[in-house]
Amino acid sequence: MPTLRTEAVSKEFGGVQALKGVTISLPAGSTLGLIGPNGSGKTTLLNIIAGLEKPTSGAVMLGETRIDHLPANAIVKLGVAKTHQIPRPFAEMTTRENVSVAVMYGRRRIKDTKRSLNEADRLLSLLGMDARRDLPASSLTVQEKKRLELARALATGADVILLDEVFAGLSSDELRDSIQLFRKIRGEVGFSALIVEHVMGAVLTLAERVVVLEEGAKIAEGTPDEVVHNEAVIRAYLGFEENDSPG
Amino acid sequence: MVALAVILSDLLFGMMLGCVFAVVAHGLNLIWGVVKVVNIAHGEFIMLGAYGAYFLNVFGGFNPLLSAVVDGALGIFVGYAFYFSFLHRELRGKERITLRSEMVTLVSTFGLSLFMSNLAVVAFTGDFVGINWSPGTVALGFLELPLGALYVTILAVLIISTSVVFLDRTYIGNAIKAYSQDITATQLVGANPTKVASLATALGFSITMAGGALLTVWIPTGINPYMGALYAPISFVIVVLGGPGKMLGSLLGGLTLGVVIDVLQAFVPVSLAYAVAFLLLIPVLLFRPEGIVK
Amino acid sequence: MRIAGLGVTFFGLLALMLLLLILPFAFPFSTSVILINLLFYTALAYSINFITGMTGYVSFGHVVFLGIGAYALGASADVYGLDPVLGVLLGAALGLVFALAIGLVTLRFRGVYFAISTVVIALAALNIVLELPQLGGSQGIILNLGFQPYSWYYTIWGIVLFEMLITYYINRGKLGFGIRAIKSDEDAARSVGVNVSALKLYLFGLSGLFAGAGGAVFAWTTSGVFPYETFSLTFSLQMLAMIIIGGVGTALGPILGAVVVYLPSYYFLTVAIGTQLIIIGFAVVVIALFIPEGIVGTLKRRSASLRELLE
Numbered sequence: 001m002p003t004l005r006t007e008a009v010s011k012e013f014g015g016v017q018a019l020k021g022v023t024i025s026l027p028a029g030s031t032l033g034l035i036g037p038n039g040s041g042k043t044t045l046l047n048i049i050a051g052l053e054k055p056t057s058g059a060v061m062l063g064e065t066r067i068d069h070l071p072a073n074a075i076v077k078l079g080v081a082k083t084h085q086i087p088r089p090f091a092e093m094t095t096r097e098n099v100s101v102a103v104m105y106g107r108r109r110i111k112d113t114k115r116s117l118n119e120a121d122r123l124l125s126l127l128g129m130d131a132r133r134d135l136p137a138s139s140l141t142v143q144e145k146k147r148l149e150l151a152r153a154l155a156t157g158a159d160v161i162l163l164d165e166v167f168a169g170l171s172s173d174e175l176r177d178s179i180q181l182f183r184k185i186r187g188e189v190g191f192s193a194l195i196v197e198h199v200m201g202a203v204l205t206l207a208e209r210v211v212v213l214e215e216g217a218k219i220a221e222g223t224p225d226e227v228v229h230n231e232a233v234i235r236a237y238l239g240f241e242e243n244d245s246p247g
Numbered sequence: 248m249v250a251l252a253v254i255l256s257d258l259l260f261g262m263m264l265g266c267v268f269a270v271v272a273h274g275l276n277l278i279w280g281v282v283k284v285v286n287i288a289h290g291e292f293i294m295l296g297a298y299g300a301y302f303l304n305v306f307g308g309f310n311p312l313l314s315a316v317v318d319g320a321l322g323i324f325v326g327y328a329f330y331f332s333f334l335h336r337e338l339r340g341k342e343r344i345t346l347r348s349e350m351v352t353l354v355s356t357f358g359l360s361l362f363m364s365n366l367a368v369v370a371f372t373g374d375f376v377g378i379n380w381s382p383g384t385v386a387l388g389f390l391e392l393p394l395g396a397l398y399v400t401i402l403a404v405l406i407i408s409t410s411v412v413f414l415d416r417t418y419i420g421n422a423i424k425a426y427s428q429d430i431t432a433t434q435l436v437g438a439n440p441t442k443v444a445s446l447a448t449a450l451g452f453s454i455t456m457a458g459g460a461l462l463t464v465w466i467p468t469g470i471n472p473y474m475g476a477l478y479a480p481i482s483f484v485i486v487v488l489g490g491p492g493k494m495l496g497s498l499l500g501g502l503t504l505g506v507v508i509d510v511l512q513a514f515v516p517v518s519l520a521y522a523v524a525f526l527l528l529i530p531v532l533l534f535r536p537e538g539i540v541k
Numbered sequence: 542m543r544i545a546g547l548g549v550t551f552f553g554l555l556a557l558m559l560l561l562l563i564l565p566f567a568f569p570f571s572t573s574v575i576l577i578n579l580l581f582y583t584a585l586a587y588s589i590n591f592i593t594g595m596t597g598y599v600s601f602g603h604v605v606f607l608g609i610g611a612y613a614l615g616a617s618a619d620v621y622g623l624d625p626v627l628g629v630l631l632g633a634a635l636g637l638v639f640a641l642a643i644g645l646v647t648l649r650f651r652g653v654y655f656a657i658s659t660v661v662i663a664l665a666a667l668n669i670v671l672e673l674p675q676l677g678g679s680q681g682i683i684l685n686l687g688f689q690p691y692s693w694y695y696t697i698w699g700i701v702l703f704e705m706l707i708t709y710y711i712n713r714g715k716l717g718f719g720i721r722a723i724k725s726d727e728d729a730a731r732s733v734g735v736n737v738s739a740l741k742l743y744l745f746g747l748s749g750l751f752a753g754a755g756g757a758v759f760a761w762t763t764s765g766v767f768p769y770e771t772f773s774l775t776f777s778l779q780m781l782a783m784i785i786i787g788g789v790g791t792a793l794g795p796i797l798g799a800v801v802v803y804l805p806s807y808y809f810l811t812v813a814i815g816t817q818l819i820i821i822g823f824a825v826v827v828i829a830l831f832i833p834e835g836i837v838g839t840l841k842r843r844s845a846s847l848r849e850l851l852e
Contacts, residue, residue: 050732076734084732090725093718101722104715105734111715152733285653287601336830349652351829353599354785358825361778365818476774480664483657515672522668525661529646532654 001028001159002063004049004080004192009058009068011044011216018044020216021058026160031186031193033207033224035200037236040213042196043085046162049194050082051075062160079107081158085165087145089137096120096133098148099155106156123151126185143174147181154185160192167202179205204228212236252389257509259390263400265505266498267462270403272482273410273497274322274455280492281427281447284334284352288360289482290475292325292452295363296459297470298371304378311380311463312398319457326452330445333359338444360475367472377467395464403461404498406454411494423447427492484528490538499539550793551709557796558702565694573690577762580697581755582803585776586783586795587704588751591744593781594789595711597724598648598741599656602663604776605643606636606749608768610756612670615682615766625686629696629757636753637746644745648738660774667772681767684760693762700754707747708792720744724790775818782821785828788837797836 004026011019019041026032034042047053049060051072060068067075081102090098099120103110110116124133127147132140137148146166153161167178179202186193197203203210204224212220212227214236220227227233275289286292299321300314309317333355337348382394414420422438423446433440462478463470485504489496504524511520531539561580565573589603610632617623617631647658671679711717722730723737731737760766779802787798802821832839 052732071738072731073734073736076732081734082732084729088726088729088732090722090729092725093721097718097721101718101730101735102733104718105722105730105736107734113714113718116715116718156734285657287656333830346652350597350599351833353653353656354781354833355826355829357599357601357778357781358822358827358829360822361782361818362822362826365816365822369816369819480657480660484661487654487657518668518671522665525665525668528661529658532650532658533646536654 001190001192002065002079003027003061004160004194005061006045006049007059007061009045009048009055009060011041011048011053012056018216019048019055022213022216022218024211024218024221026192026194028159029190029192030209031195031207033203033210034194034196034213035198035203035210035227036213036219039215040236041216042213043164044216045213046082046164046194046196050080050162052082073105076105076156076158077107077109079157079159080162081106081153081156081160082162083146083149083153083164083166085168087142087149089140089145089148091136091138093137094134095129095137095140095144095148096124098137099123099151102152102155103157106158108157120151120155123155126188127151127181143170143178150182150185154189154191158191160194163193163195163197165196165198167197167199170199175199175201178202182206253513256390257513258506259392260396261506261509262502263396263505264465264509265502266400266403267458267465267501268481268485268505269497269501270406270454271458271462271478272485272501273407273494274451274453274458275482276451276486276489276491276494276497277410277454278448278451279486280494281423281451282334282338282444283427284337284349285356285483286329287353287356287479288363288475289455290477290479291360291363291367292322292455292475293459293462293478293482294367294470294472294475295325296322296456297463297466297474298367298459299456300460300463301376301378301470304380310382311378311395311460312402314463315402315457315460318460319453322453322456323449325456326449327445329452330448334444334448335441339441360479364472364475371472373472375468375471377470378463379467380464399461399464403458406457407494407498410450410454414494419443419446480525484525487528487531487536488539493538496538503539554705554792554796558698558705561698565691573694577690577693577697579799579803580694580701581758581762582779582783583796583799584697584700584704584751584755584758585780586787586799587701587708588748588755589780590708590784590790590795591711591748591751592741593748594784594791594794595720595724595744596741597789598652598745599781600659600745600748601656601774601777601781602659602661603748603752603780604772604774605659605663605666606640606752607756607759607776608663608666608670608772609639609749610636610753610758611760611766611771612676612682612756613753614757614760615684616676618684618686619682625689625692625757625761626696628761629700629754632757632760633750633754636756637750639753640746640749641742644742644749648741648745663772663774663777667768670768670772677766677768679768681765681771683765686761686764689761693758696761697755697758700751700758704751704795705792708795711744712790712792716740720790778818779821782825784835785825786835788835788839788841791835791837794835794837801836 006022006024008021008023009019010021022045036042048055051070055068059066062078096117100116103116103119124130129147132144167175170178195203195207207224210224210227211218212233219232219236220230271293279285296318299318300311303309303314303317337351380395384391384393414424422433422436422443425436426433426443430440433443485500488503489500508520508524511523593599613632613635614628617628618625643662647655650658670676719735719740722735727737783798783802784794786801788794
């Protein structure tokens with residue numbers, strides 16, 4: 001399992017600097033949290049790593065291979081998969097078929113339909129979604145759709161999973177369940193994870209290291225404990241209130 | 248000096264033709280930009296406007312300018328009818344038009360196009376007809392401008408500019424603009440999305456049919472049931488050139504196309520000029536999908 | 542009951558093709574002519590099914606490949622005296638080549654823009670051909686290929702058979718999953734590793750190949766190529782109507798659609814074809830708005846038992 005690194009990645013959109021030379025490293029098997037206030041560039045960074053956008057400068061490396069110029073589907077074949085912030089299931093296909101597509105077209109390139117469906121079943125079991133197997137994906141609840149996103153990402157056989165706010169919008173019970181589930185799957189399957197989150201509870205519990213972005217730049221990095229007590233980070237999250245005061 | 252005269256007159260004619268193309272495309276632009284649906288049967292409504300002008304001429308002695316007004320009024324009703332039969336179901340209560348709705352509208356309006364053009368063949372016969380209207384010419388230096396074409400150009404530009412002003416300065420116009428950017432925003436402005444969308448559609452059809460009437464001045468023998476097959480693609484190219492939803496873009500796209508066709512005609516046969524003009528769509532879509540001007 | 546994953550529909554269609562294979566020996570020419578036309582329309586329906594039916598990219602200008610195939614046969618027979626069967630192969634080859642070239646550019650565009658660019662290309666092609674004296678200009682090419690109903694029949698039969706088999710091959714198995722994923726959500730498909738651009742191009746190429754072959758046969762049976770007729774958008778419209786009515790993307794849809802669209806027109810021959818198109822246009826509107834899956838799709842959705850049966 002290779003290390004995923006971004007090296008001084010910058011991104012400019014029509015005059016706006018969304019990312020300013022961001023360098024992060026995701027060693028094999030580890031979990032890295034990526035947090036920051038709204039607009040800090042977290043999703044942009046994720047999109048660049050996944051191949052959905054190209055960096056204006058800098059590079060993304062998977063082990064010794066440079067991947068930032070590759071199309072999204074090629075990056076999946078190299079073992080990096082991303083979930084969608086707002087779930088995008090294949091609406092007219094069943095849950096099982098949704099996962100099967102990922103099994104077939106992911107890294108393992110499995111051609112046999114039956115084998116793919118079986119593998120899909122296995123993954124859905126792991127995620128506790130057996131009962132929803134044959135239902136059209138459009139009929140799933142939001143939480144189930146998020147699980148489907150994770151299932152699909154796993155199904156591609158990826159070593160590196162990029163999670164885009166999977167824990168958002170959950171009740172405290174659902175959140176607790178999801179965190180537990182994630183731990184269990186991480187233990188069983190074994191992958192590196194880059195978690196972009198607003199839900200602090202999830203990030204601080206699951207990540208070994210955390211990176212903090214503000215307005216496109218990295219302002220802090222360390223263990224969850226270190227980051228939480230970091231002055232710059234506290235200012236970043238609370239700072240905008242000061243700026244907003246009149247006069 | 249003669250060459251210069253020819254070039255200038257070519258250019259001028261191209262621009263006048265372009266203005267008519269522009270108003271014919273403007274209705275499509277309005278609907279495309281606001282409601283975000285593409286009416287494949289657009290050409291057939293142009294045809295309807297043209298035949299409207301023809302029959303008003305034959306039975307009432309109306310000239311195309313007058314007919315444009317009548318057609319425009321009729322177009323409002325047609326537009327509302329179209330909205331409620333084809334679009335309402337797909338748009339009602341939605342925050343954004345889905346891909347599926349786009350496809351449904353694409354296909355259903357294509358069926359409508361088939362239906363209308365062939366019904367027209369049965370109703371009007373396939374004969375090519377035209378309106379004879381020649382109010383004379385006016386001399387502009389060394390150029391002789393046909394007054395009919397000139398009036399049409401003026402009216403065309405007037406229609407487009409009025410619509411721009413309407414969208415910018417009136418309350419309803421602003422509501423329409425709000426809708427085109429964000430459907431939910433319309434409600435924030437205090438307007439009902441359905442009323443706004445249906446009005447925009449009605450206006451679009453009104454302009455389209457008026458445009459069809461104005462077009463007759465340029466095709467004295469060319470009114471036929473299948474004319475939509477030519478003017479719809481022209482309209483699509485114009486809207487893409489000018490930028491879908493950019494109201495003045497119709498004028499820009501129309502002028503560009505008119506000039507290109509007219510200038511090319513000096514060097515290559517008519518058909519090839521049209522072929523090239525059509526193919527312009529592709530590089531624009533590839534490199535500047537928002538239109539040739541920012 | 543399935544054998545090697547193939548169900549009743551597959552064997553039913555095979556049986557039908559077998560029947561059609563031996564039919565001409567039992568019946569006189571007149572039946573053959575209806576069947577030739579029906580098979581021709583079926584071939585066109587299958588060809589557009591590959592792109593529009595399967596991916597949802599509406600190819601309004603699809604007739605351009607028909608025209609390319611027709612001119613391929615027309616020009617080669619006229620200038621080089623090429624045997625018509627080879628002309629059909631040439632039509633298929635050129636259809637494929639042009640489809641790949643056009644697709645490389647146009648398939649990057651989203652739904653509506655793709656549809657419009659196909660129309661524009663078809664119109665441009667018509668206008669270009671009108672100005673090419675080598676292709677007969679506006680007069681077209683008149684050929685002297687004679688009345689060969691058996692050759693026509695078996696050629697078009699072969700084309701339809703190939704299309705049917707390939708449709709089946711694609712729908713089962715991995716390709717079928719990828720295609721359905723693309724149709725649902727292209728970007729999400731990419732995010733799970735589907736090479737969307739390659740798959741779309743592959744399907745577009747297939748559709749161009751078979752439309753080209755069909756067009757060549759058209760030129761052969763009418764013994765001539767005439768630009769306005771051959772590049773007529775009416776063909777495109779009929780092709781789309783057939784798969785919309787029959788059911789997009791399915792193996793059975795194109796045949797059903799062809800039967801519904803073509804057969805009545807044979808009886809409408811006394812009335813102008815225009816009336817038939819009025820009805821088809823109306824049918825398309827109703828189906829698009831209320832029954833978007835067509836005959837096959839709707840039957841599959843309504844009845845669980847039929848779902849297994851119909852494909």
